[in-house]
Amino acid sequence: MINILLIVDNKEKRNVLSQIILKMGYNVTCFVSENEILKLISLNPPNLIIVDYDTKSIDISLFLKKIKVQFKGDNFLITTIVPKDFKNYEEIKLSDFVINDFKDINLLKQTINSSLKIKNTLDSLSKNNQELALNLYQLDVMYNTSSKLAGTLDKTKLIDIMLDGLEKSLSFQLSFTLIYNAQDDLTLIINSLHPLSKRFEQAIKLRALLSYNNLFDKKEALCELDSYNIKTIKHVKHPFNEYDLNVFNNDSLFAPIATEEKFFGLIEVFREEEFSQEDVTCFQTIAKQVALPLESAILYEEIKNANIRLEQLERLKSDFISIVSHELRTPLTAIKNSLEIVLNGKTGELSSSGYKFMDMAKRNVERLSGIINDLLDLSKVEAGKMEFRFKKENINATIEFVKNTFENLAKEKNIKIKLNLLNDNPKLYIDSSRIEQILTNLISNAVKFTGENGKIEIETKIIEGENINESLLYDQDIKFLNKKGQYYKISIKDDGIGIDKDDINKVFDKFRQIENSLNRKTGGTGLGLPIAKQLVNAHNGFIWVESKVNEYTKFSFCLPILNDREIFLLNLKRRFDNIVQNKQSLGIVLISEPIELEKSLIFDIKDKNLMLIRQKTHEENNFYFEDNKMKYYYTLINNADKFALDFILKKIETHIKNTELNNFCDKIIFSSVLYPNECDNISDLLNKIMYKNVGEIEIEGKNNGK
Amino acid sequence: MENELKKKILIVDDEIDIVETLKFILEDAGYQCYCAFDGEEGLNLAREIMPDLMILDVMMPKINGYKISRLLKYDNKYKKIPIMMITARSQDEDKLIGEETGVNEYITKPFELDFVVGKVNEYLKAE
Numbered sequence: 001m002i003n004i005l006l007i008v009d010n011k012e013k014r015n016v017l018s019q020i021i022l023k024m025g026y027n028v029t030c031f032v033s034e035n036e037i038l039k040l041i042s043l044n045p046p047n048l049i050i051v052d053y054d055t056k057s058i059d060i061s062l063f064l065k066k067i068k069v070q071f072k073g074d075n076f077l078i079t080t081i082v083p084k085d086f087k088n089y090e091e092i093k094l095s096d097f098v099i100n101d102f103k104d105i106n107l108l109k110q111t112i113n114s115s116l117k118i119k120n121t122l123d124s125l126s127k128n129n130q131e132l133a134l135n136l137y138q139l140d141v142m143y144n145t146s147s148k149l150a151g152t153l154d155k156t157k158l159i160d161i162m163l164d165g166l167e168k169s170l171s172f173q174l175s176f177t178l179i180y181n182a183q184d185d186l187t188l189i190i191n192s193l194h195p196l197s198k199r200f201e202q203a204i205k206l207r208a209l210l211s212y213n214n215l216f217d218k219k220e221a222l223c224e225l226d227s228y229n230i231k232t233i234k235h236v237k238h239p240f241n242e243y244d245l246n247v248f249n250n251d252s253l254f255a256p257i258a259t260e261e262k263f264f265g266l267i268e269v270f271r272e273e274e275f276s277q278e279d280v281t282c283f284q285t286i287a288k289q290v291a292l293p294l295e296s297a298i299l300y301e302e303i304k305n306a307n308i309r310l311e312q313l314e315r316l317k318s319d320f321i322s323i324v325s326h327e328l329r330t331p332l333t334a335i336k337n338s339l340e341i342v343l344n345g346k347t348g349e350l351s352s353s354g355y356k357f358m359d360m361a362k363r364n365v366e367r368l369s370g371i372i373n374d375l376l377d378l379s380k381v382e383a384g385k386m387e388f389r390f391k392k393e394n395i396n397a398t399i400e401f402v403k404n405t406f407e408n409l410a411k412e413k414n415i416k417i418k419l420n421l422l423n424d425n426p427k428l429y430i431d432s433s434r435i436e437q438i439l440t441n442l443i444s445n446a447v448k449f450t451g452e453n454g455k456i457e458i459e460t461k462i463i464e465g466e467n468i469n470e471s472l473l474y475d476q477d478i479k480f481l482n483k484k485g486q487y488y489k490i491s492i493k494d495d496g497i498g499i500d501k502d503d504i505n506k507v508f509d510k511f512r513q514i515e516n517s518l519n520r521k522t523g524g525t526g527l528g529l530p531i532a533k534q535l536v537n538a539h540n541g542f543i544w545v546e547s548k549v550n551e552y553t554k555f556s557f558c559l560p561i562l563n564d565r566e567i568f569l570l571n572l573k574r575r576f577d578n579i580v581q582n583k584q585s586l587g588i589v590l591i592s593e594p595i596e597l598e599k600s601l602i603f604d605i606k607d608k609n610l611m612l613i614r615q616k617t618h619e620e621n622n623f624y625f626e627d628n629k630m631k632y633y634y635t636l637i638n639n640a641d642k643f644a645l646d647f648i649l650k651k652i653e654t655h656i657k658n659t660e661l662n663n664f665c666d667k668i669i670f671s672s673v674l675y676p677n678e679c680d681n682i683s684d685l686l687n688k689i690m691y692k693n694v695g696e697i698e699i700e701g702k703n704n705g706k
Numbered sequence: 707m708e709n710e711l712k713k714k715i716l717i718v719d720d721e722i723d724i725v726e727t728l729k730f731i732l733e734d735a736g737y738q739c740y741c742a743f744d745g746e747e748g749l750n751l752a753r754e755i756m757p758d759l760m761i762l763d764v765m766m767p768k769i770n771g772y773k774i775s776r777l778l779k780y781d782n783k784y785k786k787i788p789i790m791m792i793t794a795r796s797q798d799e800d801k802l803i804g805e806e807t808g809v810n811e812y813i814t815k816p817f818e819l820d821f822v823v824g825k826v827n828e829y830l831k832a833e
Contacts, residue, residue: 329816330724332815332816333817334721334727336816337724340731340818340819340820341727346731346734365816
């Protein structure tokens with residue numbers, strides 16, 4: 001029914017108007033008191049208001065303002081009737097229509113009708129608008145929720161994000177989520193505004209399980225339900241009131257949380273108001289969206305656990321090898337020494353056959369000790385326990401040195417070793433004793449497998465990372481490849497027996513000697529190449545082999561050419577990796593003034609919920625102290641895992657990128673401290689760090705004058 | 707009389723076979739050798755005979771090699787005695803501890819007797 005409010009104090013006018021409107025089939029209400037009018041509008045808003053400008057009891061201009069302000073949201077239209085010669089339109093500018101002459105009935109009717117039409121359109125528009133706003137809001141929530149969902153791999157967080165999104169978009173009273181973890185391992189999460197009565201909670205459990213059984217097509221008897229060990233997590237917003245079974249009478253939405261292949265759980269939400277079609281869509285979307293990341297999260301968890309187990313096994317294996325190798329060394333030493341004494345004739349003259357067999361024993365002891373050394377080296381480098389002493393060094397000198405040690409052996413077979421080294425060679429960041437080991441392994445192989453009068457060529461070159469043929473590398477090596485960087489390539493080429501195509505990559509596998517190869521005859525351990533590979537990898541380089549049977553074999557390895565910053569970051573990364581591997585705490589001592597770094601690093605670490613210990617030395621400035629005119633800032637990070645350290649590394653990396661080296665602190669000492677809690681004060685702690693002195697990273701170009 | 711001119715080397719290791727071979731070869735090289743088979747015995751003997759050089763094993767009953775090294779190196783009376791440490795471990799961390807405790811030389815098992823004699827000669831003939 002359409003209501004029209006008349007505000008006319010002239011009785012005659014009022015009667016005429018009322019009758020016209022009534023004849024048109026609309027309701028009319030007449031009022032002249034301002035208060036009554038306002039009350040009526042607020043209780044039962046009219047579709048149209050007709051005001052006579054001549055009404056004496058009311059200041060029309062003021063009144064119009066009042067209702068327009070007070071009932072801003074309501075779209076009612078006001079028509080004002082003005083005298084014939086009216087000019088003061090400014091005063092009634094708030095009215096939507098103006099009629100000069102209401103005696104023209106047709107005009108009046110038309111005005112009323114068109115006003116009402118406009119009113120109708122406005123109303124439906126505003127309704128659409130509201131729906132649109134709600135939809136937009138829901139969309140926004142859905143969007144936010146889905147982007148948040150994509151950002152985590154934590155199962156609990158995923159569920160929280162989903163519930164948060166649902167609560168924002170649907171404002172439910174109560175929701176329960178049943179999450180299926182593993183066989184018969186179920187978690188029920190109840191989010192509710194008010195606490196639940198006991199029987200209600202029980203009922204929810206039952207309802208969740210029933211739905212679960214239905215979805216799973218389980219036919220087990222319900223009495224077994226008690227045996228389900230359901231973990232229940234409750235989040236209650238307000239402590240007062242209590243929900244009981246009647247909540248089940250409210251409108252509810254239900255959805256399984258599942259991908260097409262896998263089922264993870266279900267969710268049901270309740271609320272007093274009915275859910276609209278949009279709500280349903282929103283609900284389904286969010287429930288659907290959570291399933292995929294949940295699947296990833298569960299997979300991730302499984303992989304993580306499997307990885308941990310693997311790591312443990314790997315550790316056990318390498319510990320075993322290293323212990324056994326150590327234990328073998330003592331008796332081996334005693335045998336070797338005894339043989340040496342006898343062979344040297346120090347215990348008296350040996351018969352020639354006695355000498356022959358003693359010599360045989362000695363050779364085999366040496367072989368055995370070679371194998372043990374190789375085994376130990378391999379297990380150490382694989383476990384990340386091998387210590388490297390990286391320095392900027394000229395590798396050509398090392399190559400020449402190793403080449404010279406093989407001269408004699410080569411001469412025996414009349415093999416020529418030719419050096420073709422780059423004269424203008426860059427200094428590389430290497431551990432030259434390990435490089436020596438790599439070269440020894442490669443050159444000794446070359447000498448072994450090259451026939452009489454053969455030729456070995458050792459060559460070096462600078463190559464771009466992008467020019468390295470990835471297909472020659474082992475899969476796992478590719479991650480070391482910095483395509484933008486330069487590399488120093490060392491190749492050892494012989495014209496020996498070559499390696500069969502099928503076997504070519506097996507040469508780097510441990511214990512997988514190529515059958516029928518000369519390895520056995522020539523007394524190799526078969527571990528030389530795997531060790532060389534591991535050592536090259538430890539230098540962030542890589543090794544590969546090219547060969548043609550009966551023509552040549554060419555082993556090449558590349559080492560990165562690094563600038564100071566790269567060296568710094570590489571060191572950092574190695575240190576961190578080492579710390580993660582050994583599950584140690586990390587101590588960072590920053591010497592000098594790391595204000596910037598401190599800002600970007602230390603506080604962010606705190607944000608990430610890492611444990612950060614700053615020991616007090618001075619009451620106010622509790623994270624630095626001075627000693628020998630040096631300022632030490634220190635940060636101890638406890639229980640940091642790989643992700644945390646990666647995070648810190650990134651921080652430092654960006655910090656270095658964004659600052660001049662001079663503004664960076666002079667020196668950073670990284671140290672793995674096992675028990676920082678044992679230290680009473682900072683100097684004690686520092687001593688411990690200094691004593692361990694595991695990593696000191698200095699930045700070149702530092703400002704020593706400070 | 708001749709014995710008193712010979713330089714004294716103290717070998718401390720709980721592995722009797724290792725001690726025997728070392729003793730044999732060093733005596734052959736013209737040194738006078740004293741032997742001890744655990745840390746405590748070794749430390750006492752060192753203080754008693756004031757050797758010119760010591761060869762110590764790391765892992766020994768009672769007092770380990772590092773501790774002996776530290777005790778002697780921090781004592782003005784004995785700190786000049788060169789100490790050679792025998793270890794089955796070649797881990798650099800060990801060497802770090804060794805440096806801190808004043809070890810002069812490292813011998814990693816299995817070692818060459820000639821190498822040991824060479825090193826000993828370096829320390830004792832230079833004087």
